[in-house]
Amino acid sequence: MRDVSHAVVPLITVGIIGTIVTAILGFFWAPAVDSNSWNAPEAYRIIYWHVPFAWVSFLAFAILFLGSIFWYAKRSDFGWVMVTIGSEMGLLFGLGVVISGPIWGAAEWGVPWDWGDVRLNTYALLTAVALFLVMSMRSQPDGEETRDTLAAIGLFGFILVPITAMATTIWRNRHPGVIIIETEETGMDSEIRLVLFLGAISLMVLFAGLVSLNYELHSLRKQISDKESKIDEESMQ
Amino acid sequence: MAQSILAQVSDISVQRGVNNVLERASASVSQGEIVAVIGENGSGKSTLIESFAGIIPLREGKVEWTHGSEKIVVRDSEGRRNPPPPMGLTLQNNAICGDETVSERLSVALSVSGIAIENQRISELLNCWGIGHRSSERISNLSGGLARRLAILCGLAPAVMSEIPRLVLLDEPSEGLDESSTKILKGWIKALSGRGHGILIATHDQEISSCADRIITIAKNSLQTSTGTSNGDPIDIPSSGSTSRRNPVASLVRWSFKTEIRNPVDSVGRATPAIVAILLSYALVGNIDLESHDSNLLAALVLAPGFIVSVSSPAIVSRLEESDSGLWWNAIVGPMARPAYSITAASIFLPIPVSYVSWMIMSTAIDSETSMEVLKWLWVPSLALLDLAIASTALHIMVADLSRSSAAPASLLLVVLVWPFLELTEALSFIIDNGMTFGMSIDDPIPTCLIASLISALVWLTAVIIPEY
Amino acid sequence: MTGETEAIIVYVSLSLILGVYIYNRLHLLLELRSKNKDETDEV
Incomplete structure (x- = not known):
């Protein structure tokens, strides 16, 4: 297994610092928006974490x-490590999206949830699947059969994405009107774009640090388990 | 003279938990042969039996059975899977559900093997094992020893009643048996071998393994074969019966209905929260003039109890977990087991009447013309709830694959079924506001219900196909 | 209503979630590293 232990603390530290700086800049430096065209103009500052959280959880x-x-295809151990790390990180950052989105929606549009919002619905669905996987990994004994079932549920979650998108689009056609999150890409100030970019980079660095951290935890657990087995064998001789 | 092989495993590697139990192991059982599998606890005896039965996923290798002149790949490491030919199977746990009666259980074991026999012959078989006097009793009332005798008989009977050589798989058959029953077991095994049937027995009982023609010893993940002592004499066993067309899926459906009728825990378990929901909704909206409100609210309240009925956890999950009953059905039915469970165990009878009761209680303030129109057409969205129920059951069954499924929060996966429910609410709301129409635009009730059914069907398909791959 | 409170709520709650998670994982990392070292000495 690759040794990522040296990268963990630096990546996490840089990520945390960048994320905090983003929040500070977002609150105190980023420009205000026009209070005539926004119902809750200060609430827009949520965007500096909401959007990067969404991008990172997508990853x-x-x-x-x-x-x-x-x-599923190869019963690859590395594949399983990706499943465990992906589900944990998906839960962590997905929770961020489904917490920040409705709070912003309630402030700006008075509506915390829009069944016609494809992105919010798919993030909620994937976060629910990630929560299921994380809880199951902690409660079920590890083994090939458990991994098969959980990997199947992981794939199930993904096939639900287009199903959810279709269902949400149909719903939106019937109930046009409220959209929770406007597309951030249109007509943005350069300063807003800059802080958003900083937020995205910082969270990606933090994400990389957390992935490395979880990878090292996995390696350490395996090493400890192997050593314990060796000690068990030697004590029986 | 070389006897033809009934079944073989070729270069199979199997992992259980985190351990490699078998590595590139090969074994076969021929007609008329008694093969005993011995080894220490945890060495893989049960794993070998279950591999032959096609229950366990393989890392490598394949399991093939011979049926007539045809070779069937029952399982391989590429994900291929087919139900095995008729066989006898007794697992280490009895694999019998407490809600069945003794005679019913034996009938089921025979019918899935394509054997149709009269009640008299069922009694004859039960009497041979000293449980004839308990034939109409529920299995849950039997002692451990009697239940074990029944489980063994269910494993041996498909071969006893068959003229065609069959494979019998027995996992620790003498465990839980008294001395006299063990003698009967040995005598039946010898008799079946004499009739050309093949028997594979996992055992640590030397009395049983002494009757084997060949011994397979499992040690350190590999198999070693040696000659057995072939001790023991056959005893008289009942003659074979007539065969009929075999349909394990139909047998599963019948079994599922019978157990539910005898102990309607599924119906009661689903209906109770639905009735509570109806009463709560009625109590909470008592003063609200629903007629002047958006009909979406009324539609949601009316359909919510039916939704609850549809998504509640099905009783079949616990029935199948009872002493590995599910493993047995899985082996017999093969890859069609999962779709069959999901349809059989879904709440098919409750959603429509529950929705009608819900409407009648909630609609007291609605004008009679609208009410009559809804009563005439409420069955349309309620019918689509059945698809939702089937999808929900498939999800519960997918989660039930986990070894500690009660510790897994299945409800998280059910979130996706909110969308079909919202569509059905739309459809009912349209009927309330405008009456029923038969247009095919996206706002009309029939296309809306079809969309809900389509979403449910896609969820069902995903939940039954992916785990079987 | 400017939405400032909502923005603060979001940042505080997300910070808590991230903070608790990172602390928990780093703590576990130190624990496992120490255990691994002890097991190596024992072997």
């Missing part, structure tokens, strides 16, 4: 999806 879900495929 995490992608790792979960790819890991499920690798496990």
